[in-house]
Amino acid sequence: MNALHLMAELIFMPLIAFIVGMMMVLMMRKIAARLQRRIGPPFFQPLYDIVKLYGKDTQISHGLIHDIGIIMAVGGYIGAEILLPVPGMEGIAAKGGVITLSYFLMIPSLGMALGVGQCANPNGSIGISRALTAMLAYDIPFILVVFGAAWHYQSTSLIGMIEYQQMHQWGIVEMPLLAIAGLFALQGMLGKQPFEIYIAPAEIATGPMVEMSGKYMGGLFVMQTFQLYTAGVLYASLFLGGGTSFLTLLPKAFLVVALPMSIAFMFPRYKTEDVIRILWKWPVMLALISLAFIL
Amino acid sequence: MKKELKIIQKERTNPLAHVFDDFISFCQSKSLFMLHYCTGCGAIELPPAMTSRFDMERLGIQPMVTPRQADILLITGYVSIKTLKRVILTYEQMQSPKYVIGICSCTVNGGMYWQSYATAKKLNEYMPVDVYIAGCMPRPEAVMEGLQRLKDNIRNDKKEHKGSAWKDYFNRYDYYLGNQQALFGDDWQTPTDIIAEAKLYDLETEETYGKHTKLLEKHQTPLLPQEMRIK
Numbered sequence: 001m002n003a004l005h006l007m008a009e010l011i012f013m014p015l016i017a018f019i020v021g022m023m024m025v026l027m028m029r030k031i032a033a034r035l036q037r038r039i040g041p042p043f044f045q046p047l048y049d050i051v052k053l054y055g056k057d058t059q060i061s062h063g064l065i066h067d068i069g070i071i072m073a074v075g076g077y078i079g080a081e082i083l084l085p086v087p088g089m090e091g092i093a094a095k096g097g098v099i100t101l102s103y104f105l106m107i108p109s110l111g112m113a114l115g116v117g118q119c120a121n122p123n124g125s126i127g128i129s130r131a132l133t134a135m136l137a138y139d140i141p142f143i144l145v146v147f148g149a150a151w152h153y154q155s156t157s158l159i160g161m162i163e164y165q166q167m168h169q170w171g172i173v174e175m176p177l178l179a180i181a182g183l184f185a186l187q188g189m190l191g192k193q194p195f196e197i198y199i200a201p202a203e204i205a206t207g208p209m210v211e212m213s214g215k216y217m218g219g220l221f222v223m224q225t226f227q228l229y230t231a232g233v234l235y236a237s238l239f240l241g242g243g244t245s246f247l248t249l250l251p252k253a254f255l256v257v258a259l260p261m262s263i264a265f266m267f268p269r270y271k272t273e274d275v276i277r278i279l280w281k282w283p284v285m286l287a288l289i290s291l292a293f294i295l
Numbered sequence: 296m297k298k299e300l301k302i303i304q305k306e307r308t309n310p311l312a313h314v315f316d317d318f319i320s321f322c323q324s325k326s327l328f329m330l331h332y333c334t335g336c337g338a339i340e341l342p343p344a345m346t347s348r349f350d351m352e353r354l355g356i357q358p359m360v361t362p363r364q365a366d367i368l369l370i371t372g373y374v375s376i377k378t379l380k381r382v383i384l385t386y387e388q389m390q391s392p393k394y395v396i397g398i399c400s401c402t403v404n405g406g407m408y409w410q411s412y413a414t415a416k417k418l419n420e421y422m423p424v425d426v427y428i429a430g431c432m433p434r435p436e437a438v439m440e441g442l443q444r445l446k447d448n449i450r451n452d453k454k455e456h457k458g459s460a461w462k463d464y465f466n467r468y469d470y471y472l473g474n475q476q477a478l479f480g481d482d483w484q485t486p487t488d489i490i491a492e493a494k495l496y497d498l499e500t501e502e503t504y505g506k507h508t509k510l511l512e513k514h515q516t517p518l519l520p521q522e523m524r525i526k
């Protein structure tokens with residue numbers, strides 16, 4: 001593979017992630033609207049929001065770390081995108097496997113913590129401490145799921161995992177318990193309803209986002225598009241057999257992202273300690289039982 | 296030490312500059328985040344406007360919870376002198392372009408509280424108001440109509456200069472500050488330095504300064520960060 005080809009991939013992979021991610025944001029808002037019997041936002045609403053936020057006249061920065069935090073939050077996900085193979089494009093996925101990817105997925109939260117720390121808003125500090133605690137909660141089942149999948153496929157490379165599944169069976173058929181544990185962790189990772197204590201708009205005014213305005217908020221909106229895309233495609237690659245083309249991959253990714261949103265409104269909101277208790281109990285237990293079968 | 300910040304106004308050489316400007320104002324009119332300051336009875340008609348009956352989100356309007364994130368400050372109902380202080384603090388923390396909508400008769404002329412000694416009668420004496428929606432209460436249809444009017448104003452801002460009322464706060468700060476001082480006393484000051492912002496964003500005019508801003512300078516104490524401690 002020559003350098004030019006790689007460069008093109010490094011540009012196009014995040015770009016595709018951004019566009020698909022915006023559609024996922026739209027889908028989530030549409031699902032929420034339809035569940036509440038509303039019409040929901042128009043098709044280009046996620047784009048309008050991002051352009052408007054970047055086009056604000058006043059941009060209030062709280063200092064250098066605030067700026068760097070947002071760059072880390074978006075950059076961590078851009079790094080994750082080029083490690084995530086999609087049909088026709090592998091980026092640097094062959095060089096860094098799923099373990100590197102799971103490290104990259106932690107960078108955004110840490111970046112947010114840095115940025116929010118400098119805002120010195122008490123709501124933000126409460127929010128980010130809850131967000132990091134929630135990260136601790138969902139990362140244990142997530143790492144167990146990744147470990148189990150890697151052991152089962154005898155490969156830490158996502159390309160190898162997808163190839164295995166396309167030759168044999170989908171991961172969800174061969175290890176259903178692990179797939180369910182993965183879905184559980186996904187709900188926490190996306191911060192959807194039972195586990196959204198760190199956002200809590202009515203109590204702590206959206207927590208980490210409380211002081212974010214203009215382009216900083218825009219950065220977080222961009223981050224959200226990447227987050228949804230990464231979660232959807234990663235889960236599809238681990239358990240749903242990836243895809244030979246975008247036509248087969250994207251429906252799976254959209255389905256994976258639609259699931260947490262569709263069931264979110266059934267739940268109230270758990271306290272932080274309950275989030276840890278539940279995420280360390282049920283998905284971990286499922287994952288461990290599944291590991292016992294796999295090993 | 297105070298550092299002088301300056302934005303260097305570059306000459307716009309991009310031939311597509313006005314296209315980008317149009318695109319941004321189009322997006323601004325299509326995506327509005329709303330912070331509602333609900334006092335008194337005003338909040339009653341907003342839930343139907345937001346939920347399934349009228350659904351604001353299809354117009355691109357959604358509620359936000361902090362002034363930093365919001366574009367519209369929605370003031371529904373009477374503003375007592377005590378709450379007006381908070382409203383002004385909130386308004387000054389918002390990022391421009393920012394819009395104010397006054398809902399109900401109480402914000403227009405005091406409404407049924409016009410005799411009250413504790414109520415600020417006209418909201419637009421204390422901050423520039425983009426759209427008033429009169430009525431006691433205005434129905435959700437009227438609220439939606441007012442929001443549509445605001446969207447049209449933002450879109451046609453360049454032609455008719457209707458959607459930039461927020462600039463007026465910087466351009467004629469002395470007038471607004473004077474009215475605020477008349478209510479709150481001479482030593483009234485807010486954490487946001489409006490004059491510095493007007494300088495920074497090149498929005499200062501002759502009317503930005505006056506006897507009221509001089510009075511502010513006399514009483515102004517520098518804002519220090521609060522001591523962090525656990526009681």
